[in-house]
Amino acid sequence: MSMWKKFAGGVAFSAMAAALVQPAMAQETTSGIGGTVSLADGTAAANAKVVITDTRNGLTRTVTTGATGSFDVRNLNVGGPYSVSVSAPGQQPTRVDGVSISLGQATSLNLQFSGTAAADVVVVTAQQVNAAPVAIGPSSVFSLADLETQPAINRDIKDVVRADPRVYLDETAGGSAGTDGIQCGGASPRFNSLTVDGIGLNDGFGLNSNGYPTERMPFPFDAINQVSVELAPYDVQYGGFTACNINAVTKSGTNNFHGGFFFDYTNDSLRGDSIEGRQIFVPEFEEKRYGASFGGPIIQDKLFFFGAYEKFEGSNLFLRGPEGSGQPNIITGFTQAIYDQIVNGASTIYGISNLGGTPTVNPTSDEKYLARLDWNISDRHRAAVTYNYSKGLNLTESDSNQVTQFEFGNHLYDRGAELKAYSMQVFSDWTDNFSTEFRASRNEVDNTVKCRDGGNIGEVQIQFSGRTIFFGCDDSRHSNDLNYSVTSYKAKANYRAGDHLFSAGLEKQTYDVFNQFVQNTEGLFIFTSVQAFLDGTPSTIRYGNAASQNPADASASFSYDINTAYLQDEFELFPDVTATVGVRYDWYTNKDKPSLNSNFVARNGFANTENLDGKNLVQPRIGLEWDASDRLSVRGGFGLFSGGNPNVWVSNSYSNDGLRNIQLEARAPLATGFALAQNIRTTPNSADERGSGQTVNPTGALWGIPSYLYTAVGSGVANSTVNAIDPDFEPASEWKMSLGATYEANFGPLGDDYIIDVDFLRSASLKSSTVVDRALEQVGTNFDGTPLYKRIDRTDPDCLVASTLNTAACSTRSQNDLVLINAGDSYRNIYSASIRKEYDFGLEWTLGYAHVDAEDSRSMTSSVAFSNWTSNAVSDINNTKMSTSNYEIPNRITLQVSYEKEFFPEYATKVSMFGQAYQGRAYSYTFLNGGLNDVWGDSQESLHLLYVPTGPTDPNVFFCGGAAQASPLCRLSTTGAGATQYRTFDTASFFKWADEVGLERGRTVGRNDQEGSWNNKFDIKIEQEVPTFFGKGSLFGVIENVGNLINDEWGVPYEAPFPQQIRIVEADRDAATGKYVYRQVSAVQPQAAVASVAFWSVNLGLKWNF
Structure with a gap:
């Protein structure tokens, strides 16, 4: 009998697979082979003997087909090669060699006897019968090769x-x-x-x-x-x-x-x-x-x-x-x-x-x-x-x-x-x-x-x-x-x-x-x-x-x-x-x-x-x-x-919980919760805060904790941060x-x-x-629709009444x-x-x-609750809206x-x-910290999406510089040498930049509405097998980012810095007029080269296997 006749008459094959990889809780570590066996006329071959052998370790699994001709063997080690043999009284035995099975994918072999009773075994390979599994859901399987x-x-x-x-x-x-x-x-x-x-x-x-x-x-x-x-x-x-x-x-x-x-x-x-x-x-x-x-x-x-x-x-x-x-x-x-x-x-x-x-x-x-x-x-x-x-x-x-x-x-x-x-x-x-x-x-x-x-x-x-x-x-x-x-x-x-x-x-x-x-x-x-x-x-x-x-x-x-x-x-x-x-x-x-x-x-x-x-x-x-x-x-x-x-x-x-771990903060100039002493160089400091009795450096500052905060934490005050x-x-x-x-x-x-x-x-x-x-409790709304918050103590009755909520009567x-x-x-x-x-x-x-x-609505990029709350560009920090995710490529x-x-x-x-x-991740333009006041009441100026004024005469914005140079709102700080130094906002360069990047004037930009740059990278591996006394050796080299090796302008990725925010304007707010105060423009660099992965590199090595 010719090989073709043995193949054509001995086996008909179709491949199926279910990509059944398990989770962290119930991980699939094995695979399986199943399918049906039929006679030459297409009817089920009941009680046929199926033998599956792992040729690597000799493990043999023998099963018998059911009334419908079906068989199924699970819990097989992945890889192979496996040999699958099928036999039945009056039928020519058939064997499929070279079957390799993928992780979690049960391959289905549908086999058909030739209709003859010849004694010689029909032998075909998995490649000849196109044994390729197909997954139910989107998946990829990577073999040893x-x-x-x-x-x-x-x-x-x-x-x-x-x-x-x-x-x-x-x-x-x-x-x-x-x-x-x-x-x-x-x-x-x-x-x-x-x-x-x-x-x-x-x-x-x-x-x-x-x-x-x-x-x-x-x-x-x-x-x-x-x-x-x-x-x-x-x-x-x-x-x-x-x-x-x-x-x-x-x-x-x-x-x-x-x-x-x-x-x-x-x-x-x-x-x-x-x-x-x-x-x-x-x-x-x-x-x-x-x-x-x-x-x-x-x-x-x-x-x-x-x-x-x-x-x-x-x-x-x-x-x-x-x-x-x-x-x-x-x-x-x-x-x-x-x-x-x-x-x-x-x-x-x-x-x-x-x-x-x-x-x-x-x-x-x-x-x-x-x-x-x-x-x-x-x-x-x-x-x-x-x-x-x-x-x-x-x-x-x-x-x-x-x-x-x-x-x-x-x-x-x-x-x-x-x-x-x-x-x-x-x-x-x-x-x-x-x-x-x-x-x-x-x-x-x-x-x-x-x-x-x-x-x-x-x-x-x-x-x-x-x-x-x-x-x-x-x-x-x-x-x-x-x-x-x-x-x-x-x-x-x-x-x-x-x-x-x-x-x-x-x-x-x-x-x-x-x-x-x-x-x-x-x-x-x-x-x-x-x-x-x-x-x-x-x-x-x-x-x-x-x-x-x-x-x-x-x-x-x-x-x-x-x-x-x-x-x-x-x-x-x-x-x-x-x-x-x-x-x-x-x-x-x-x-x-x-x-x-x-x-x-x-x-x-x-x-x-x-x-x-x-x-x-x-x-x-x-x-x-x-x-x-x-x-x-x-x-x-x-x-x-x-x-x-x-x-x-x-x-x-x-x-x-605010009990075992007491976190307190003093801020200036708000003096909320604890008044911040203005000069830590002269403020009394605690002994070493770890409680080991070490002496604080004589200068005090930075080596110890200001005594008022140290004492407050030690007293277990009720004002500490709580996560729940x-x-x-x-x-x-x-x-x-x-x-x-x-x-x-x-x-x-x-x-x-x-x-x-x-x-x-x-x-x-x-x-x-x-x-x-x-x-946080909302106490007002800015001209651009962004909410104004106040951090309040809801155990104070005055904080629960609208008439006193936004007054000094309500405890902050x-x-x-x-x-x-x-x-x-x-x-x-x-x-x-x-x-x-x-x-x-x-x-x-x-x-x-x-x-x-x-x-x-929030990409939750961090592990700490506070960092998750403060790592998202926002218009409203407590009510974030749906927009492009930080993880979108x-x-x-x-x-x-x-x-x-x-x-x-x-x-x-x-x-x-x-x-x-x-195409890299999208990013946002935001304000940045540095003003003298808490602009939105959440103490997170650098998270807030940038408002682009209509122009230098926008009635809702006060620009530092020019006639406004000596305004208290433009001071570097409220005390020390900074009290006599002033910010200047460069309106010409800001609006030139805003127009060049296509920002619409008179509106607040959207979260992640700036498209990321296209980047590319190519890696190459070259390996040459060499003779050894036994087994097989090889020498290899791996070149990472080969484009950068050829030309140092290639393979250089650009991306906005984490968390996909570029901070543009140091801002404040004039509480009397409701205007934003634009104090200073940051040195704008929308996306920067990520040098850590931009360089080419080469690894040279050798290996030997037997």
Whole structure:
């Protein structure tokens, strides 16, 4: 019999798959093979024998088809190759070799006997039968080959998943949350989930933008077998996210010993030193990474081991400096003369001899390892155990705006974490139709946070012309310690009854958190000019602590559980149409409550003790996939998803109850709550605020806390800031609806077998989150419609009567009552398309495009309640309106190309490239701080969207300068030398700029209505295999941002500084006339080059595998 006849008569194939990747709570770590077997006449082949063999470890699974000819085998290790054999009495046996299965995607093989009884076995390959799975929802799966091919210069799965055009890797973010956050379809990274072998390894507390609990990827890159990204998986096992789910499974040992090692290296000579013709100072540094992996049998076909280790020894580079410093990011307006003034003033006036200078380079390290055991208990039962350890440390910038902020070296802090993670899984096939999975896992995270100056002095901010200079211990790191654990259990069962595959499961996830987060225990001092700093006249002082003056007493501990139950049916709805219908139910149990603050209750009418206990959500879902033809498959679905709620937002209410953690503020000239003494150089100061009895520096200022604030905190006053959860608050949830298709196209002379994917996904919030300040009460309206607020004490009867509300009779309140509430509607529309092609001469390419339309009312970019409240451009700070999200990347194009050829026999040359072009995030024009009065009553001038006057004669605006030069409203400050210095507003340059950027006069600009710039970047990897004594070695080089290597004007991204705000006008308000007072124009630089990712760099390395 000819091979063609064997193929044509032996097998007919169609491929289906359900992208069933699990959440952080119930992560899928396996895959499956199922389908139908039919006779030559198309009728079902009942009782046919199906044998599935994992050729790597000899595990064999044998099942019998049911009455409809169907079979289904789940709980298979991902990858392959697998061999699938089918036999029946009187039929010619058939075997499909080379079947590789993807993470969470159950491949359906529809097999047909030839109708003969020949004894020889028909053998075909998976490639011959086009075995390609298709996902129900929008998703991507990256195989081991993808991981090895991509130019992943950071050895991080983020460098791989960014190939999906819907998944944007934010290299430009910075600050205390870190970098490289994964933004899926315009959503916050805090609403992603990440799991490895069933362990939820996403950031379980919600601090890091990178989505990891550690500073870098917490597991060795060489330990990973496959990675998937799911944006809308309709299987009800998915939970714990509303953005996307990123799932990785590790390699296992096999019957053959295998492993290898690698080493890569870079230094300052392998990095660019110019941007757009400007020579840049690059300090001396070097980075190296090395690691190894090894796996194999302990008992052949029975017990296997695998382990991987990786260590990174590198450098943190710091790129900001004053004018003339040669640093990549120059803070314009911050001259060397001002730099010297601050350094000299700190030393001679305040006794602070070392501010740490301009930071340039600092060592950093990261170490991790993973160990895994696999046990084939029998052909029907197997188990796996995984242990993962990671520890790393970084020197971190806290206030990292590259355009307007500069940090002296003693304002940086050490930041790191130690992770220990454990997982155990047991998979059992009790019968041909009934299987189970049991899992237990735990991860423990111990964070490290330490000020570089040792916490001797508090944070000092010196503001001028829209610039802010920082030194001293960062205000959020004065007393900061965090550790938490997450313990998870899962029990799941699958049962096949005819054409129905029923699934049911129970899960429980327990969070235990200890959090000491006490801001300002060393004090925060804000000066609105350099002269004010030299005079000793701050505009604001903040101090916080426990009443005992011991920050440890302000720590908070709490725990809660997320419980889940689900039920699902997967069945053939119509011929060639498979339906997945299920329901998921999540409910919270949370016995720990924040301490009751009776003063908060009196002010607001509800208790601050709300937690998550009793919160619950029913999540119905349906997914459909239609195998429309041999070339076309269509998928779609609709369902409700919940999760990704950052625990830090919940923790805020425990840590900031206004009782254990008392935060107070004194401001000038308002003198609300506490009158701010005008000269801290002569103000009596407390002993050391940590309560250790240290003597305050004789000059007093900045080394201690003004006595009136210290005493007030010690007395436990009722005026402290409180964070609370609204009684009606519900965890985040989103409705998702998607429609997509995959088509195999032939383009005549251009070739055949082009794979085209198109998808549309809409996510619309059922519940989202925002923060409001309940202490604010509207007392008026500006001419432009913006509200005027007053921070009041609602226990004062005069504050409850309209006639006295806006008078001195109503007691003012200096602190916030910040409440986490549900926001209004938000949505994300994601359109994507890709085309890919493989050639038999070693070339592969994929071209992708995604368009994202995302709107929200507050983007919640931070972890602290106050920062979330103050990181959004607004017209009304407590009633934000829907507008473009800070996370929207409106357009993104991706290109992957790889080529492999043996120019030297048996030793391949491999070249791969990844490129992207994208439109950056939108941004807003706002006012800036620096005026003498609280313009809108919320003390947040720099958040307010800019009003563009009709012209120099706008009747609603008072411009400083000219005849108005000597107006008190234009003074630099109210006391000291600044009382005789005046601002001048340059109307000509302002209106010239406003017209050039297209701002409409006579109106307030909209939030994020300025379009971001288009940026591009291309990375290349070149690898050459070389002979070794055994196994196979290779030499490689990875070039990041190759465009910048060719031309220093290429590959330079431009973006507005975090949080996508450019502050233009220092403003005030004349209470008598209601006019805005325009005092000064900032040095406008709409978008700046992001130097940290603009330079080209090269990593050189070698590896050896066997």
